[in-house]
Amino acid sequence: MIAPLFLSLAAVATAVAGPQEPGPDRAGDVEAFVEAQADWIGALKSWAEGRGQAPFSEAAKLTVPGGEPSVVDEGTVRLARSARDGGARRRTDAAGLRDALLGGQGVHDLASVSTKVLAAVAADGGYDLELRFEAEAPTEAPTEALAKAPLWQAVSTATVSLRPSPSPAAAGVEVEEWDCTALSVDSWEWASRTGELFVERTLGVMGPDKRAARLLGVGMDRWAQRLDDPSRSSWFGHQGIAAGDVNGDGRPDLLVAMPSGLPNMLLLQQPDGTVRDVAREVGLAWLDDTKGVLLADMDGDGRLDAVSSLGHVLVVQRQDERGRFQMAGWGVAPDEAPFYGISAADVDGDGDLDLFGARYVSTHYADTVPVPFEDARNGPSNVLFRNDGGRLVDATAAAGLDSGGGRFSLQGTFGDFDLDGDPDLYVVNDFGRNQLFVNRGGQFVDEAAAFGVEDQGAGMGASWSDFDRDGDLDLYVTNMFSSAGRRVAFQEGFAPERTEEERAEIRRLSLGNSLFVRDGARFVDRSDEAGVRMGRWAWGAVFADLNADGFDDLVSPAGFLTGPEPGDL
Amino acid sequence: MESGVSWSGHERNVAWLNLERGEFVDVSAVSGLDHAEDGRVALRCDWDGDGDLDLWLRFRSGPTLRYLENQADPERHFAFDPGVPGASVVVETRLGEVVHRTLLQTRTADGYLAGVRQRAVLALQPNEVVLDGAALASQGARVVERPEPRPALAAGELQPVDLPARVVLRSSLSLPGEWLGQMGFERGRAQLVIVEDPDCAACREVLPAAVAAVERDGRLGLTRLNTRNPAAGSAVRWLSMIATHLLGPGAELDTPLSLLVGPDGRLEVARVGDLEWGDLSRDVGWFGLQPVQGAFRSSFDPPGVSRWFHGMARSTAPLAQDLLEAGFVSESAHYSK
Numbered sequence: 062m063i064a065p066l067f068l069s070l071a072a073v074a075t076a077v078a079g080p081q082e083p084g085p086d087r088a089g090d091v092e093a094f095v096e097a098q099a100d101w102i103g104a105l106k107s108w109a110e111g112r113g114q115a116p117f118s119e120a121a122k123l124t125v126p127g128g129e130p131s132v133v134d135e136g137t138v139r140l141a142r143s144a145r146d147g148g149a150r151r152r153t154d155a156a157g158l159r160d161a162l163l164g165g166q167g168v169h170d171l172a173s174v175s176t177k178v179l180a181a182v183a184a185d186g187g188y189d190l191e192l193r194f195e196a197e198a199p200t201e202a203p204t205e206a207l208a209k210a211p212l213w214q215a216v217s218t219a220t221v222s223l224r225p226s227p228s229p230a231a232a233g234v235e236v237e238e239w240d241c242t243a244l245s246v247d248s249w250e251w252a253s254r255t256g257e258l259f260v261e262r263t264l265g266v267m268g269p270d271k272r273a274a275r276l277l278g279v280g281m282d283r284w285a286q287r288l289d290d291p292s293r294s295s296w297f298g299h300q301g302i303a304a305g306d307v308n309g310d311g312r313p314d315l316l317v318a319m320p321s322g323l324p325n326m327l328l329l330q331q332p333d334g335t336v337r338d339v340a341r342e343v344g345l346a347w348l349d350d351t352k353g354v355l356l357a358d359m360d361g362d363g364r365l366d367a368v369s370s371l372g373h374v375l376v377v378q379r380q381d382e383r384g385r386f387q388m389a390g391w392g393v394a395p396d397e398a399p400f401y402g403i404s405a406a407d408v409d410g411d412g413d414l415d416l417f418g419a420r421y422v423s424t425h426y427a428d429t430v431p432v433p434f435e436d437a438r439n440g441p442s443n444v445l446f447r448n449d450g451g452r453l454v455d456a457t458a459a460a461g462l463d464s465g466g467g468r469f470s471l472q473g474t475f476g477d478f479d480l481d482g483d484p485d486l487y488v489v490n491d492f493g494r495n496q497l498f499v500n501r502g503g504q505f506v507d508e509a510a511a512f513g514v515e516d517q518g519a520g521m522g523a524s525w526s527d528f529d530r531d532g533d534l535d536l537y538v539t540n541m542f543s544s545a546g547r548r549v550a551f552q553e554g555f556a557p558e559r560t561e562e563e564r565a566e567i568r569r570l571s572l573g574n575s576l577f578v579r580d581g582a583r584f585v586d587r588s589d590e591a592g593v594r595m596g597r598w599a600w601g602a603v604f605a606d607l608n609a610d611g612f613d614d615l616v617s618p619a620g621f622l623t624g625p626e627p628g629d630l
Numbered sequence: 631m632e633s634g635v636s637w638s639g640h641e642r643n644v645a646w647l648n649l650e651r652g653e654f655v656d657v658s659a660v661s662g663l664d665h666a667e668d669g670r671v672a673l674r675c676d677w678d679g680d681g682d683l684d685l686w687l688r689f690r691s692g693p694t695l696r697y698l699e700n701q702a703d704p705e706r707h708f709a710f711d712p713g714v715p716g717a718s719v720v721v722e723t724r725l726g727e728v729v730h731r732t733l734l735q736t737r738t739a740d741g742y743l744a745g746v747r748q749r750a751v752l753a754l755q756p757n758e759v760v761l762d763g764a765a766l767a768s769q770g771a772r773v774v775e776r777p778e779p780r781p782a783l784a785a786g787e788l789q790p791v792d793l794p795a796r797v798v799l800r801s802s803l804s805l806p807g808e809w810l811g812q813m814g815f816e817r818g819r820a821q822l823v824i825v826e827d828p829d830c831a832a833c834r835e836v837l838p839a840a841v842a843a844v845e846r847d848g849r850l851g852l853t854r855l856n857t858r859n860p861a862a863g864s865a866v867r868w869l870s871m872i873a874t875h876l877l878g879p880g881a882e883l884d885t886p887l888s889l890l891v892g893p894d895g896r897l898e899v900a901r902v903g904d905l906e907w908g909d910l911s912r913d914v915g916w917f918g919l920q921p922v923q924g925a926f927r928s929s930f931d932p933p934g935v936s937r938w939f940h941g942m943a944r945s946t947a948p949l950a951q952d953l954l955e956a957g958f959v960s961e962s963a964h965y966s967k
Contacts, residue, residue, distance in 0.1 A: 131649055131651060131653060133649055133650070138647070138657075138660075140647055140649060140655040140657070141655070142649060142653055142655055145653065195659075197659045197660075212659075212660050213660065214656070214657070214658070214659040214660050216656045250655045250656060251655070252647065252655050252656065252657045252659075252660050253660060254657075254660045254661075256701065257662070257701045258657070258660070258661040258662065258663075258700070258701060258702070259661060259662055259663065259685065259698040259699060259700055259701060260698070260699050260701060260785050261662070261696055261697065261698050261699075261785060261786065261787055262697055262698075262699045262782075262783045262784065262785055262786070263693065263695065263696050263697045263786070263787050263788050264783075264784050264785065264786035264787060264788060264789070265782075265783025265784035265785065265786070266697050266783055267695075267697075267788060268783075268784060274788050274789075275791050276930060277693060277694050277695040277788055278693050278694075278788035278789055278790050278791055279693075279694070279790065279791055279793055280667070280689070280690070280691040280692045280693070280694060280790070281690045281691060281694065282691055283793050284793075284929075286793075286795035286796075286797070286877050286902075287793060287795065287796050287797055287929050288797065288929050289797050289798065289799050289800045289801075289876065289929065291945055291948075296690075297690065298668060298670050298688075298689065298690025298691070298694070299670065299743065300670075300671075300688065300694070300743070301671055301688065301742075301743025301744060301745065302671055302673050302686055302688055302695070302743070302744060302745065303673075303744070303745025303746070304673055304675040304677070304686065304745065304746060304747045305745070305747040305748070306747065311679070312679065313675050313676070313677055313747055315686060316745070317695065318743075322800065322928060322929035322930070323928070323929060323930055324928060324930065324931060324935070324936035330677070333780065333781070333783075334678060334780060334783050335783065340936075341931075341935055341936060346931075346935070346936040346937070347936070347937065347938070347939055348800075348928050348936045348937060348938045349938055349939045349940050352743060353739075353743050353745070354743075354745055355738050355739065355745040356745055356747070357715065357738045357745075357748075358714075363713075371939045371940065372939075372940055374939065374940070376939060401743070402739065402742055402743050403739065403745075404737070404738055404739035405715065405738040405739070406715060406716050406737070406738065407714075407715075407716055414715065414738070471742060472739070472741070472742045472743070473739075474737070474739055474740060474741075475715075475716065475737055475738070475739070476735060476737065477716065477718055477735060480718065480733075482718075484716050489742075521742055522741045522742030522743075523741070524740050524741050525735070525737070525740075527732055527733040527734070528648060529652060530730040530731065530732040531731065532720055532731035532732070532733050533733060534733060534735070539741075539742070578652070587652060590652065590653070591652055591653055591654050592646070592653060592654050592655070592656070593646050593654050595644070596644050597641035597642070597644065598641050599644070600669060600670045600671070600742050601669075601670060601671045601672050601688075601741035601742030601743060601744055602672065602741060602742075603672045603673070603674055603740050603741040603744065604674075605672070605674035605683045605685065606682070606683050606751075606752075606753055607645065607647060607657075607661065607683070607700065607702075608647060608702050609681070609682040609683075609700065609702030609703070609704040609707075609753035610648075610650075610753065610755060611723075611730070611732070611752060611753050611754060611755055611758065612648040612650050613648060614645065614646055614647045614648045614654070614657075615644075615645065615646045615648075615654065616643070616644070616645045616663055616672045616674075616685065617643065617644045617645070617646075617669075617672070618643050618669025618670055618671060618672050618687060618688075618689075619641045619642060619643050619644060619668075619669050620640075620641040620642070620643075620666075620667065620668035620669055620690070620691075621641075621668060621690075622668065622690070623640050623641060623668055623691070
């Protein structure tokens with residue numbers, strides 16, 4: 062059996078809806094219509110790229126956002142975004158429409174454009190399609206002037222109204238010709254740069270350690286053909302990293318988890334910035350499938366210790382005065398479902414760090430089926446281990462963290478969001494509502510619903526930050542984004558046998574990432590206004606100040622099991 | 631995946647810059663962070679100590695680790711290093727007429743599968759002033775000037791290595807005596823079984839030298855099975871089925887397929903393609919190990935270098951089921967035990 066995780070969200074949406082009768086507003090009809098418009102959308106894309114004729118007539122109503130765009134010019138980086146509410150929309154001509162599609166900055170030269178149909182809604186006998194455009198400077202500039210121009214990209218969304226062509230057709234004859242009667246650019250954003258934001262130096266950092274470079278240069282697809290790994294842990298790439306100054310020389314080092322059969326690595330940063338793997342010398346080179354890893358001072362001696370999730374066991378190794386990691390203790394989960402994300406905090410206020418481990422599925426993916434798919438409670442339990450003088454004691458139930466059932470959790474992230482001095486915990490669940498456990502004197506109470514952060518998407522990770530610099534913590538949660546899921550699940554006739562609440566829960570699964578802004582007593586979902594929904598099949602997004610202006614930005618890793626060929630946005 | 635299977639299409643990583651008004655702008659392409667491989671983990675830390683946040687990224691496919699060095703290099707940054715995770719500090723700064731109250735917290739984990747160091751960093755803009763710095767200093771926080779830059783390391787990503795499909799079984803697999811007989815196995819002597827095809831160019835290229843080396847070395851018995859030989863058909867099929875289980879459906883089973891059987895009749899190593907003698911000779915070295923040393927071996931390092939915590943043996947149940955369904959073994963036979 063294929064695990065539900067593997068299904069695309071469109072397939073999931075169709076599966077949960079059950080078979081549907083043909084007729085207006087049915088998902089199958091809309092998908093067929095979208096499919097049939099591939100040539101027209103392709104023509105629109107070509108026109109936006111500066112090739113070919115516009116696939117709409119002069120009669121089409123063309124509009125773009127009005128109002129004042131937001132602009133930030135930082136020298137090497139220039140950012141612009143159309144007015145948040147679109148301002149007073151204004152009519153335009155084809156040239157003005159193309160300009161807005163390409164980021165509103167007057168770039169009318171060649172562009173490389175990709176499109177995606179985000180939604181399709183039946184309207185006035187036809188359909189309105191919501192399209193996403195991603196445009197960027199051509200990969201190979203055809204002229205010297207273009208080669209020297211700043212690198213740029215633009216993202217825009219547009220609504221296209223397609224209506225039956227008024228060409229003569231006998232009553233009862235199926236309409237096959239469609240006209241674009243209106244095309245509206247709903248929003249656009251633009252970014253350009255003249256200098257580098259980041260330079261990849263993995264080769265330079267890893268170069269001297271040929272063995273480590275060889276181990277890490279090979280993707281998991283290739284390793285999967287070389288590892289004796291019955292649970293296929295290497296296929297899915299859930300191997301973490303942890304940074305910390307292990308040897309106290311002022312430079313951070315990196316602990317790297319590896320799949321079953323390959324040794325974990327401790328990359329010790331040298332004075333010149335290169336690294337050397339010393340895991341074998343110091344006792345950290347476990348061969349077991351390892352997902353979450355931490356570097357934290359578990360015994361309070363001032364040296365960083367290591368925590369490794371080796372299957373269903375959290376292994377704590379204390380760093381001794383010679384820099385060797387000695388076995389200090391381990392915490393065993395109640396069954397063999399492995400730990401994924403792990404984190405540490407002093408939850409009971411006794412001065413040492415306790416450990417929380419999130420658990421997802423059993424050893425073999427396909428052995429565990431979440432039920433119900435959109436609000437599962439039958440997953441493995443998460444575990445809180447209290448640090449009792451180095452001994453790890455299961456304190457999950459005592460702390461109240463066993464409430465709500467197993468929701469197929471991938472990560473728990475501590476953060477003192479209520480600023481009362483103790484760590485609270487946000488748990489991200491793939492097949493269920495997320496949980497915000499508020500720490501009340503060592504007792505955790507799930508108050509996610511009250512704070513507005515249940516975020517019932519397919520949750521993967523979460524990051525806390527005061528990104529707006531107003532003195533409190535905000536929260537970013539990664540989920541899956543699926544344009545196919547959006548198209549299908551948002552049809553009026555979708556899953557009629559389900560309640561409206563259930564349909565809303567299923568629809569949420571395809572929406573994408575969530576930005577929760579602390580606003581008084583609650584968090585408010587500002588994802589759409591902020592423009593940070595579309596993170597694709599997102600995993601471990603984090604806040605990080607990418608341009609060193611003091612304001613945290615976002616980086617969101619994406620992709621699940623994809624082939625080598627490009628072809629999607 | 632290598633065989634072309636794709637579950638979710640081609641999905642690039644995403645990055646957004648903060649416009650400071652609750653809005654963000656997609657900068658994935660212009661930042662160079664739109665990697666096409668399957669991204670999993672993003673870890674931020676000031677790796678090179680210059681006050682901006684560098685990124686370590688983890689991937690499933692392609693190179694599985696990337697280091698992205700931030701080029702922002704602020705003149706000054708504010709560092710909060712209380713020595714313990716879970717600490718908070720509110721930094722009040724003024725830039726012109728604007729006052730920001732920024733909350734910084736230290737923690738041990740962030741995002742997904744990312745363990746972060748305990749130091750929090752806030753980059754300061756050129757004219758940004760930290761208010762009440764003395765009070766903050768008492769909490770382990772301070773303003774740091776830009777350090778002397780160190781020589782730049784070479785730019786670039788890790789180079790992929792072309793690894794042929796090869797599995798070293800961490801716990802070797804016992805083969806039925808009947809099959810060992812078909813392969814001409816002599817107890818007490820390791821056996822190399824090669825499945826080859828007359829039309830296989832790789833077979834013509836790699837086998838002569840490997841076979842000559844095996845014969846010169848003398849430690850291994852040798853069985854060559856030709857896929858065109860009807861008499862070998864049954865053995866070729868069950869050997870291929872076993873190899874598929876070991877190498878995974880992502881592996882394109884091709885010839886030459888070689889299997890190394892230890893002197894006690896247990897399958898130790900399976901591989902497709904490349905049959906270089908030095909590599910093979912090292913595999914033969916497994917047999918000289920003590921059982922404890924030899925068990926649960928690494929797929930990469932020499933024996934004894936790394937270690938297992940669990941040492942879980944491979945389950946033969948799925949393999950047994952397939953072999954049963956294919957009629958290669960009966961229910962009372964070897965793999966159903």
